[in-house]
Amino acid sequence: MRSRRRILTGDRTTGKLHLGHYVGSLKSRVELQDEYETFILLADVQALTTHFEEPELINSSILDVTMDNLSVGLDPEKVTFVQQSQITSIAELTVFYSMIVSVNQLRHNPTIKTEAANYGYEDLSYGFLGYPVSQTADISFINADLVPVGEDQVPHIELSRKIIRKFNKLYGTNITVPRAKLSEVGRLAGLDGNAKMGKSMGNAIYLSDSPEVVWQHVRKAVTDTSRVHAHMEGHPEVCNVYKYHQVFNPGETDEIHKECTSAALSCFACKQRLNEVLNNLLEPMRERRAYYENNIDIVKDLIHEGSKKANAIGNENLERIKEKMHILI
Numbered sequence: 001m002r003s004r005r006r007i008l009t010g011d012r013t014t015g016k017l018h019l020g021h022y023v024g025s026l027k028s029r030v031e032l033q034d035e036y037e038t039f040i041l042l043a044d045v046q047a048l049t050t051h052f053e054e055p056e057l058i059n060s061s062i063l064d065v066t067m068d069n070l071s072v073g074l075d076p077e078k079v080t081f082v083q084q085s086q087i088t089s090i091a092e093l094t095v096f097y098s099m100i101v102s103v104n105q106l107r108h109n110p111t112i113k114t115e116a117a118n119y120g121y122e123d124l125s126y127g128f129l130g131y132p133v134s135q136t137a138d139i140s141f142i143n144a145d146l147v148p149v150g151e152d153q154v155p156h157i158e159l160s161r162k163i164i165r166k167f168n169k170l171y172g173t174n175i176t177v178p179r180a181k182l183s184e185v186g187r188l189a190g191l192d193g194n195a196k197m198g199k200s201m202g203n204a205i206y207l208s209d210s211p212e213v214v215w216q217h218v219r220k221a222v223t224d225t226s227r228v229h230a231h232m233e234g235h236p237e238v239c240n241v242y243k244y245h246q247v248f249n250p251g252e253t254d255e256i257h258k259e260c261t262s263a264a265l266s267c268f269a270c271k272q273r274l275n276e277v278l279n280n281l282l283e284p285m286r287e288r289r290a291y292y293e294n295n296i297d298i299v300k301d302l303i304h305e306g307s308k309k310a311n312a313i314g315n316e317n318l319e320r321i322k323e324k325m326h327i328l329i
Helices: 019-032 044-051 055-071 088-098 103-107 110-119 131-140 151-171 211-219 240-248 250-261 267-293 296-325
Strands: 006-012 037-043 079-083 146-149 179-182
Touching (some): 006 131, 019 146, 037 296, 044 055, 055 079, 055 267, 103 110, 151 296
Parallel strands (some): 006 146
């Protein structure tokens, strides 16, 4: 019997992680690591759905994503890092689940449709279309209870719940039906005015960015376009910089709102204040990351040992599932 409920969360290994990842899931991972047995999935197989022509990027990102998770304060003694491609039970469960999911279910998944449009895909690959099936296997190979996700991933989790319920009903298995945990902040918009901060959009502030790079992004941020002079009254509700203050500097937002609307605070000064707040947040992360960058063997060992532990759990669960399916002889 396990002593604590389990979390399965993780990241596709397509590059370093940014502030959007931090507010979307990394922050909650740190907060929940004492309460739940936490598994961090390094989703290198799923990275191939969009980056199959960039194996070198995926390879280096396995380490980068691990170090970014460690940099935000995840304790390697409390969480388990799992390399997706090394877990055989995930691959087998993906095949089993794919037998009970229709192509129409996958095609009508709103997240799949949105992502396909974002990448300009018209003719979807089998792996891209089946992403939610693979994700269901990720979640259930260890019988995860909770899955912290962004709002855009909710349709995936709902489909996962349907798949697992149907599978349990068909075969009499007892696979845990997971719950989604939504981020309180939701999606972080780009400082450039884009609706989303993203790697592919070139508007991301990475957790490992230097103070100089952070300032470059903040300095260029889109503010209140109607405020063409510093002495004019501002409109914080339409300003991206103010939205970032609301997320990362909530204690000062009332004051900033008052000073902006009365023209006592210029856009440039507001950006300087945000830059200081963001770098105060990121500096401890940079320090932790630097330690692991200088001790990369520690990072590799965490991945190897974590994957070994996860394989043992997954294989044990899979054997019970196969018994229920009557395919063991």
